[in-house]
Amino acid sequence: MKIKKEIKVDHLARIEGKAGIDVEIKDDSIDARMVVTEGPRFFEVITKNKRYEDAVAIFPRICSFCCTPHKLTPIEAVEDALDIQPSEQTKKLRELLYLGNMVESHALHLYLLVVPDYLGYSDAFEVARRGGGGMVKDGIFLKDVGAEIQTVIGSRSIHPENAIVGGFGKVPPKEKIEKIEKMAGEGLQKAVDAVEFFAEYEYPSYVNGSRRHLSIKPYEGYGVYGNEIISSDGHSFKIEDYKEHLNEEVASYSFAKRGKFMGEPYTVGAISRLVNNSALITGKAKELIEKYREFVNPENCFANNFAQAIEMVYFLERIKELASELHDIKDESIAKPERNSGDGYAVTEAPRGMLIYYMGIEDGIVKNVDVITPTAMFLPMMEVDISSMAKGLWEDGYQDREFIGKKIEMVARSYDPCISCSVHVTRL
Amino acid sequence: MKIGIHGLTSCYGCQLSMAVVKRILDISEKFDIKYFYMLSSAGKIEHVDVAFVEGSVSTEEDEKELKMIRENADVLVAIGSCAIHGGVQGILFNENVEYEEAFRTVYGNRDMEYEGRIAQPIDKFVKVDYRLPGCPPEEEEIMYYLATFAIGSWPEEKDYPVCAECRRAGNPCILIEKGEPCLGPVTVAGCDARCIKYNIPCIGCRGPVPDVSWFDSLAMTFKEKGMDREYVKKRMAIFASRYEGLNEMIDKIYGD
Numbered sequence: 056m057k058i059k060k061e062i063k064v065d066h067l068a069r070i071e072g073k074a075g076i077d078v079e080i081k082d083d084s085i086d087a088r089m090v091v092t093e094g095p096r097f098f099e100v101i102t103k104n105k106r107y108e109d110a111v112a113i114f115p116r117i118c119s120f121c122c123t124p125h126k127l128t129p130i131e132a133v134e135d136a137l138d139i140q141p142s143e144q145t146k147k148l149r150e151l152l153y154l155g156n157m158v159e160s161h162a163l164h165l166y167l168l169v170v171p172d173y174l175g176y177s178d179a180f181e182v183a184r185r186g187g188g189g190m191v192k193d194g195i196f197l198k199d200v201g202a203e204i205q206t207v208i209g210s211r212s213i214h215p216e217n218a219i220v221g222g223f224g225k226v227p228p229k230e231k232i233e234k235i236e237k238m239a240g241e242g243l244q245k246a247v248d249a250v251e252f253f254a255e256y257e258y259p260s261y262v263n264g265s266r267r268h269l270s271i272k273p274y275e276g277y278g279v280y281g282n283e284i285i286s287s288d289g290h291s292f293k294i295e296d297y298k299e300h301l302n303e304e305v306a307s308y309s310f311a312k313r314g315k316f317m318g319e320p321y322t323v324g325a326i327s328r329l330v331n332n333s334a335l336i337t338g339k340a341k342e343l344i345e346k347y348r349e350f351v352n353p354e355n356c357f358a359n360n361f362a363q364a365i366e367m368v369y370f371l372e373r374i375k376e377l378a379s380e381l382h383d384i385k386d387e388s389i390a391k392p393e394r395n396s397g398d399g400y401a402v403t404e405a406p407r408g409m410l411i412y413y414m415g416i417e418d419g420i421v422k423n424v425d426v427i428t429p430t431a432m433f434l435p436m437m438e439v440d441i442s443s444m445a446k447g448l449w450e451d452g453y454q455d456r457e458f459i460g461k462k463i464e465m466v467a468r469s470y471d472p473c474i475s476c477s478v479h480v481t482r483l
Numbered sequence: 484m485k486i487g488i489h490g491l492t493s494c495y496g497c498q499l500s501m502a503v504v505k506r507i508l509d510i511s512e513k514f515d516i517k518y519f520y521m522l523s524s525a526g527k528i529e530h531v532d533v534a535f536v537e538g539s540v541s542t543e544e545d546e547k548e549l550k551m552i553r554e555n556a557d558v559l560v561a562i563g564s565c566a567i568h569g570g571v572q573g574i575l576f577n578e579n580v581e582y583e584e585a586f587r588t589v590y591g592n593r594d595m596e597y598e599g600r601i602a603q604p605i606d607k608f609v610k611v612d613y614r615l616p617g618c619p620p621e622e623e624e625i626m627y628y629l630a631t632f633a634i635g636s637w638p639e640e641k642d643y644p645v646c647a648e649c650r651r652a653g654n655p656c657i658l659i660e661k662g663e664p665c666l667g668p669v670t671v672a673g674c675d676a677r678c679i680k681y682n683i684p685c686i687g688c689r690g691p692v693p694d695v696s697w698f699d700s701l702a703m704t705f706k707e708k709g710m711d712r713e714y715v716k717k718r719m720a721i722f723a724s725r726y727e728g729l730n731e732m733i734d735k736i737y738g739d
Contacts, residue, residue: 066520068520068521068522068523068524068525068526069520069521069522069523069524070521071495071521072495073490073492092542092544093492093541093542094491094492094539094541094542094545094599094600094602095541095585095586095590095599096492096541096571096572096602097572097575097585097588098572099588100575100580100585100588101571101572101574101575104713104717105717105718105721106714106717106718109686109717109718109721112686112721113571113721115494116494116496116570116571116618117494118494118495119494119495119496119499119500119619120495120499122494122496163499163502163503167502167522168522171523171524177523177524177525178519178522178523178524178525179522180508180511180516180522180523181523181525183508183511188508191508192508195503195507195508198503202503210677210678210681210683211677212503213496213499213500213619214496214618214619214688216677216678216681216683216686217678217681217683219683223681224678224681224682224683225680225681225682305590305591310599464524475493475494475495
C-alpha cells in the first residue's frame with residue numbers, strides 16, 4: 056500500500072504538553088496517530104516506598120493544569136485505604152477547591168487555547184491586539200476566579216499544598232470565602248457570554264460519529280465526586296472493579312497509554328458529563344442547555360468546547376452556593392486514620408474527564424499505585440476523530456497540507472488533551 | 484527585547500505561571516515573544532535575547548531541542564525545579580533506578596520508537612546563565628527577572644533558605660516546636676514561607692540551597708526528633724535528587 060501523502064504536525068501548539076500528529080493518507084485508508092514525544096515521568100515508581108503524606112504532595116506535579124485533581128483524588132484514595140473520615144466542612148472546602156480548578160482550567164483552555172482557532176489567529180495576544188481584548192480579559196478574569204479559589208483554600212493555584220490527607224493545614228478565613236462568593240457572581244455573565252460565543256459555530260460534520268461517553272455517577276447533584284462509573288449506553292460499575300472494565304494499551308509511538316472500554320475507544324470530559332448527567336444541572340446553565348439543546352451533541356467532539364462553557368456557568372453558580380454554606384467556617388482538627396494499611400480507590404471528574412487513583416498502603420508506606428488519566432482514556436477516540444476529519448477534507452477535495460493540519464489540530468484541541476498527564480504514567 | 488519560553492519534560496507549571504501573571508498582556512506588548520508554544524502556534528526557534536526553559540531532559544528529543552535553544556539565545560534561564568535540579572522525576576537517579584527497569588515496570592515488555600532517559604537537569608547539557616527557582620516560580624520573581632533583563636541588568640539569585648523568610652514572617656517554628664519534617668532550613672527562599680504559614684512542613688519544592696552542608700545539621704535534628712533514616716532519605720531527596728552525597732551523609736549521621 057503506497058503512502059500518497061503524509062501530514063505531520065510535529066509539535067502541536069496551544070495544548071498542555073508535547074505531542075505531534077501524524078496522518079497517513081493511503082490509497083484505501085487514512086490513519087492518524089497522536090505521537091506523544093514528551094518524556095515518561097514514572098510517577099508510580101517515584102511515589103513508591105514513600106510515606107503517603109509525601110506521595111500525595113508529589114502527584115500534583117504530574118500536571119499543572121489539573122494539579123488540584125491530582126491532589127484531591129489521591130487524598131480520597133488514601134482516605135479510602137486507611138478509613139479516614141473527613142468532616143463535612145472539609146468535604147465542602149474540597150469541592151470548592153476542585154471547582155476552582157475546573158473553572159480555571161476551562162477558562163484557560165477555551166479563551167487562551169481554543170478561541171484563537173475560532174477567530175483565525177495564532178494566539179490570545181493576537182486576539183487582544185485585533186479587537187478581541189474584551190474577550191481575552193473576560194477569560195483572564197474567569198481564570199483569576201478559579202486561581203483565587205485555589206489560592207484561598209489550597210495556598211496557591213499551581214500545586215496547592217494546603218490540602219492534605221484528613222483535612223487542611225489551615226482553614227481559610229470567612230472573609231476570603233466571601234470574596235470567592237463575590238468573584239464567582241461577577242464572573243457569571245462572562246461565562247454566559249462564552250456559551251453564546253460557542254453557540255455561534257456549527258460543528259464540522261466530518262467528525263460526526265457515535266461513541267460511548269463515560270463519567271462518574273456523582274454522589275450529589277452534578278458533583279465531581281462519586282464511586283460508580285456509568286456509560287452513555289447504560290453500563291455501570293464500581294470504582295473498585297475498574298481494572299475489569301477499563302483496559303489500557305501501549306503503542307510504540309507514544310509514551311502515553313491508551314484506554315479502551317469493552318474493546319472500543321471511548322470518550323470522557325465535559326461533553327461526556329453533560330451527556331450522562333445533564334438532568335442534574337440546575338439554574339442558569341439548565342436554561343442555556345434547553346436553549347441550545349442541539350449543541351449538546353453526543354456524536355461530535357467539538358461539543359466539548361461548548362460543554363466546558365456550560366460547565367463554567369454551572370460551576371460558578373455552584374461555587375456561590377457552596378461559599379454561602381461556609382459562612383460559619385471554623386478551625387478544625389485533621390481527621391486521623393483508623394488503620395495503617397489498606398487498599399484505596401478513588402475516581403473524580405477532573406476538567407478533562409474521569410481521573411482514577413488506586414493506592415496500596417502498608418504501614419503508612421505507599422506500596423502500589425495506579426493512575427489512569429482522562430487524556431490516556433480518550434486518546435484512541437481522538438485519533439478516530441482526527442482520521443475522520445482528514446479523510447472528510449481529503450475526499451471533499453481539500454489537499455492543502457497546512458489547511459488540513461489546522462483542522463486536525465482543532466479536533467485535538469477540542470478534547471483539551473493534557474499530555475503531561477498522559478505520560479505520568481500507569482502500570483500495566 | 485526578544486524572548487522565548489520553552490518546555491521540556493515537566494508539568495508545564497512554570498510556563499503556566501508565566502502565562503498567568505497579572506500583567507501578561509502588558510508583557511506581550513513590551514517584549515517580543517518569539518516562542519511560547521504552549522500559548523501560540525506562531526513561534527519558531529530563532530535568535531532571542533533571553534530564553535526561558537522549563538523541564539528536565541528526559542528524552543533524546545529534549546536534549547536536541549535544548550541545544551538548539553541554547554545556540555539561539557544570548558542568555559538562557561532555567562526555570563523551575565525540573566530544569567534546575569531534574570524535578571521530582573529525578574528521584575530515580577537518587578534511588579539508583581535504571582531507566583530500563585522503570586520503563587519495564589510501567590510499560591511492560593515492549594519496544595518504543597523513542598528512547599526515554601532518567602531525568603536530568605539542563606545544566607548537564609548546556610550552559611545555564613541564570614536560575615529562576617520554584618515549583619512553580621512565584622509571580623513576583625518572574626516579574627523581577629523579566630524587569631531586570633528589560634532594563635539591561637540581571638537578576639540576583641537567592642542563596643539563603645526559606646527559614647530566613649519564615650523567621651522574618653514571625654511564624655512559630657513547626658520543626659523545633661512540633662517536630663514536623665520541615666525542609667525550610669535547606670530549601671532556597673523566595674516563597675515567603677507560604678506552606679509554614681498554613682502549618683504545612685516545607686517539602687523543599689524550590690530546590691536545595693547552594694550550600695548543601697546545611698542538610699547535615701537538619702538530618703541531625705530529624706534524627707533527634709525520632710524520624711527514621713529511610714523516611715529522612717526519601718523526603719530530602721524528593722526535590723534534591725541531584726545532591727549526590729545525600730544518602731551517604733544521612734548514613735553517617737544515623738550511624739550503623
